[in-house]
Every structure is written in structure tokens, then in C-alpha cells.
Amino acid sequence: MEVNRDITSRKLAESEAARQTLVLEQTIAQLANSNQELEQFAYIASHDLSEPLRSISSPIALVAHRYRGQLDPDTDRxxxxxxxxxxxxxxxxxxxxxxSRAGRGAALEWVDTNLLVNTVMADLSARLGETGARLHVGDLPTVLAQPVHLGQVFQNLIANALKFV
Known part of the structure; x- marks a missing residue:
């Protein structure tokens, strides 16, 4: 009788393990599908946003090139x-x-966080000017990271801080 219980318990455990493996495989397949859809969306969005941006940036760059210094300083600015x-x-x-492609071949690299934060601050210079906020950053380390992701972290932190100034 004891032998039957051990086998029954083992069979139940094997059945549960097989069920969990199937659930895990289905979840992995769904995640892979979601990742593929995300990448397709990002590609389409980047293409759809890039074209109108080019139609704006090209004439502005042309005006900047042709008329720099010929207009009043405020207009140049x-x-x-x-x-x-x-x-x-x-x-x-x-x-x-x-x-959107993060995690696939996204290599870590050494990032100078001082330079990265300065770039983020330059990107947010208009907002910094509007709020009158002053951002003082001490010396930051060089870290092993994905520059795009780390830059986004700093961008979000600083932008969120500016909302409450």
C-alpha cells in the first residue's frame, strides 16, 4: 500500500510539472509574440514620425543656413x-x-554619466529655462550600462523633477 502512494505522488508531481512546463512554454510564446509586435509598432511609429519631422527640420535647417546672422539675434536664437x-x-x-529592440544583442558599454547627464540637461534646456530651475550635478561615475536606457532614466528623473519646480 505504501508503494502505491509513493508512485501516485510521483505521478501527480510529474503531471503537475508537465502542466507547468506547458503553461511556461505558452507564456514564452506569448511574450515572444508581444516583443515582435512591439518592435513592429516601434518601427512603424519611428518611420511615421520621422517623415513629418524631416518635412519640418529640412526647411528650418535651410533657413538657419541661409539667413543666420542676417536676421535679428532673437530670430537666430x-x-x-x-x-x-x-x-x-x-x-x-x-x-x-x-x-524596442532592447535585450536582443543589446551590449553593455562603459558610459560616462557626467556626459550623459549633460546631454539630457541640454535636451531639457528649454524646460530648465522656463522653470528657472538650476540643476547642480556632482561628479558622477563611469558605469557599465546601456546608454539609451540609462539616458532615459536620467531624462525621466530630471523631467519629473522639473514638473514640481
Whole structure:
């Protein structure tokens, strides 16, 4: 009688393990499908956003090139803001595409966080100016990370902080 119980328990455990394996395999398949859909969405979104951005950035860059110094300084400054805004938008679009591919061959690299934070601050310079906020950053380490992801972390932290200034 005791032998039968041991075999029954083992069979139940094997059956449960097989069931959990099947559930896990289905979940992995769903995740792979979701990742593929995300990448397709990001590709389409980046393409659909890039084209209108080019239709804005090209004429602005042409005006900046042709008329720099011929207009009043405020106009030159506004044109520079527009050019920089277009460049930031293109970077965001590129990062969206890179982020959608995260985890697949995304290698870690040494990132100078001082340089990264300075880039983020430059991207947020208009908002910093609007709020009058001053951001003081001490010396930061060089870390092993994915630059796009770490940059997004700093971008979110600083942008969120500016909301409450």
C-alpha cells in the first residue's frame, strides 16, 4: 500500500510539472509574440514620425543656413531652438526604435554619466529655462550600462523633477 502512494505522488508531481512546463512554454510564446509586435509598432511609429519631422527640420535647417546672422539675434536664437528641437525629436525616435529592440544583442558599454547627464540637461534646456530651475550635478561615475536606457532614466528623473519646480 505504501508503494502505491509513493508512485501516485510521483505521478501527480510529474503531471503537475508537465502542466507547468506547458503553461511556461505558452507564456514564452506569448511574450515572444508581444516583443515582435512591439518592435513592429516601434518601427512603424519611428518611420511615421520621422517623415513629418524631416518635412519640418529640412526647411528650418535651410533657413538657419541661409539667413543666420542676417536676421535679428532673437530670430537666430528661435531658429536654433527649432533646429535643436528637431534634433532631439529625431534622437527620441531613434531611441524608441532602439528601446524596442532592447535585450536582443543589446551590449553593455562603459558610459560616462557626467556626459550623459549633460546631454539630457541640454535636451531639457528649454524646460530648465522656463522653470528657472538650476540643476547642480556632482561628479558622477563611469558605469557599465546601456546608454539609451540609462539616458532615459536620467531624462525621466530630471523631467519629473522639473514638473514640481
Amino acid at each position: 528661435f531658429i536654433d531652438f527649432a533646429v535643436e528641437g528637431c534634433q532631439r525629436m529625431q534622437t527620441i525616435i531613434d531611441d524608441l526604435l532602439a528601446f
